[in-house]
Amino acid sequence: MRTSDGFVGTGALLRLALRRDRVRIPAWVLGVVGVLYFSAAAQAGLYQDQAQVDAYGRLVTQSSATVALAGPATGLDSLRGIVMYETYLTVICAICILAVLMVSRHTRAEEESGRTELVRATEVGRHAGAAAALIATGSTCLLIGSGMALVLPWTPLTVRDSLVYGAAMACLGIFMAALTLCLAQVFVHARTVSGAGLAVFLVFYVVRAVGDVRDDATVWFSPIGWAQATRIPTEDRPWPVLLLLLGAAALLVIAVRLAERRDFAAGLLPSRPGPARAARSLSGPVGLAWRQQRGGLLAWSVALGLLGVLIGTLGTSMQDMVRDNPALAAYLAATGGASMIDAYQATFTLVIALTIAGYGIWAAGRVLTEETVGRTALVCAGPVGRVRSTLSDLAVAGGGVLVLLLVAGLGSGLSYATVVGDTSQGLQISFAPLVYLPAIAVLVGVLVLAYGWAPRWTWVGWLVLAFEAVIGWLGGVLDLPEWVYRFSVFDHAPRYPAEALSATPLVAMTAVAALLLAAGLVGLRRRDLR
Amino acid sequence: MDAVIAVSNLVKRFGRFTALDRLDLRVEAGEVHGFLGPNGSGKSTTIKILLGLLRADAGDVSVLGRDPWRDAVRLHEHLAYVPGEVSLWPNLTGGEVIDLLARMRGGIDEARRAELLERFGLDPTKQCRSYSKGNRQKVALVAALSADVELLVLDEPTAGLDPIMAAEFQEVVREEVVQGRTVLLSSHILGEVESLCDRVSIIRDGRTVLAGRLRDLRGASRTAVSVRLARPDGLAELAGLRVLEEVDGEVLAEVETGRMSEVMAALAERGIESLAVHPPTLEELFLRNYDDPAGTRHETGRLASARGDQPA
């Protein structure tokens, strides 16, 4: 078969994909562009004069924490630079997550469900499905980019800034989509594909963070670094965007090559014969859930452990900075930020907790997948109740969250303690992420509540996480009414170690989580099982 | 003895769509009960209600003397199920799935497991993602058939099996019945139902249209005859006989239930040269109930007689 024949039918499949995502695509575009517009527009009100802008620049250039999170600290002598700096993280995360999830949804998830088989038996080429997925995802990214270009000129950014910013972000999304397409040829399950895609994204982010903090060429090893190499307010060079497009093209060639080497519904690696008998650990619903989740948990542990070590080590360099820079130390003391390290750790702990909450939602979301494909019915037709079956999945997911919180905390705490030689601070850092366990439990509780009463609405779990992420990252910038913050669960958790631990919110959150869980299970007991 | 499955006036709605509309089903202990109906008639829906996976909107349902919705877990200790669409965990092997499902129910008959794997020709070391539909079905069958239970609920279990495996399956089901098990077999394959089942229930649009002993159902239905007569005159006016066609003096006709001797006497008067009598096959019974899509021709008389001979 010629490669070009493989694309026959792409148009029809593209229409199908757009039809299926007719709510999702506008929701993503409006959500991302809207959040971006409001946070960018809000910047203008925060700085009255140039002196305040300069103060912001001074603070940021000294803080590797914000550099690690946001990007290169350039052009911070103007409001335009501050807008870029404050919004990078949001757009980059949103567009990359969108690209990964959407491609995996339209490729492997379809193939896994057997729907592709039906489609491919008609006059549709081997690559048509992948091409349609890529075009649908790429168009969504372009829509977001265009939306940015249209809307951002009404913020402190200029028209040209907005154009380059939008183009860079759209191309970054297209790059991630092409990358996910490659992953979809290698891995068999949609969940593995999206998990691997998100892990790669995390690695890219960390590589760029290291490069920006050290201010060296490491950034060029990460496509996120390329997108930010446009250095919009200062140098204004659009050419790194081309790098993203070239990279995407190269990845597409690889994806086509890989796809031609594999069979339908198979991965590249042939499936090996396994054990004829089940191990003793695989004897009940908990064993089953563990078996299904352990691979993903291992991958996430490695990624978050590394992230933790990175954060711990960066914290050290901050310590040095404060020591070497009496002016900064004086400034911090004067502004009441006596322990900048604590503030830094508290910020990063929140980021880690939000990431792990993502894992929690992802892992707990399994209960819906299992039910839709009919495996829950198989288990529940035996003497295992549906509540027990669901609780087993949730317990293993919860255990995974606990493990990840510990791994990330220990990664940063131990590396900090080793490098600085400050064991007590190291210990504090090690267990700081655990503070967020009740908050994550509440998020999972929302998911279970939806799953129990209206399984088609299980995705609100992700919506709540998106809300928490916006509040957590941009809450200080967005000039939102007070009551909005009260809805944020994470906002109620003490920002340990910057704030003292207090039991009341933690106990309250635990109680809310338990209530949500119980309510969800009540719904589950009353409804039909698919 | 109490019925193993007793369902009456079962109603199930999905939103505004009524999938089951006052359905009746009765399965006695120790029988193989055929559960027939065209696609979308509500067989799988009924079975999922029997398992307590779906909730009935109205009607009485009792399985092994229990209410499946309230008492699902304890009920499931005594039954095994093979779903119509078998979906397995792609990263487990077939052998692992069989063991897992068996252990969740408390144990497995090792000898039976090995024997069934052998007879179905199933390789237990393959990962489920590489199994075909038929092989996934075999995994579910081995798990269900090696369980020590009173009732087997099988939803179109041979839909993906090749003819040799389907024959092996029939053999295994007969052994299960000898062991004293009861089987509810939903199926499309009429030959299979004919050779396995004692009694059948035929449903249509969520309603039972025919139920009873296969033998009685045949007796209760019109019988086809083909006859060659010396003087084939006045056949059209003959009460109890409906002429379907006439080819070269060979008359194909249907004889109404209960008028066989009357019709035979009338035919004998016209000089029978040759005669063949065909009792209705299950296929004919089945098709007769479905050949009018609008459902206008309701043969209530026959229905009543078929229901009447159900043991109460």
Ligand SMILES: Nc1ncnc2c1ncn2[C@@H]1O[C@H](COP(=O)(O)OP(=O)(O)O)[C@@H](O)[C@H]1O
């Ligand atoms: N979850 C559901 N939601 C809506 N309609 C359903 C659902 N499940 C089954 N149905 C409908 O109920 C009818 C009976 O389906 P089913 O019991 O699967 O039929 P069978 O097994 O006899 O082929 C079909 O028309 C089907 O479309």
Ligand SMILES: [Mg+2]
């Ligand atoms: Mg069915």
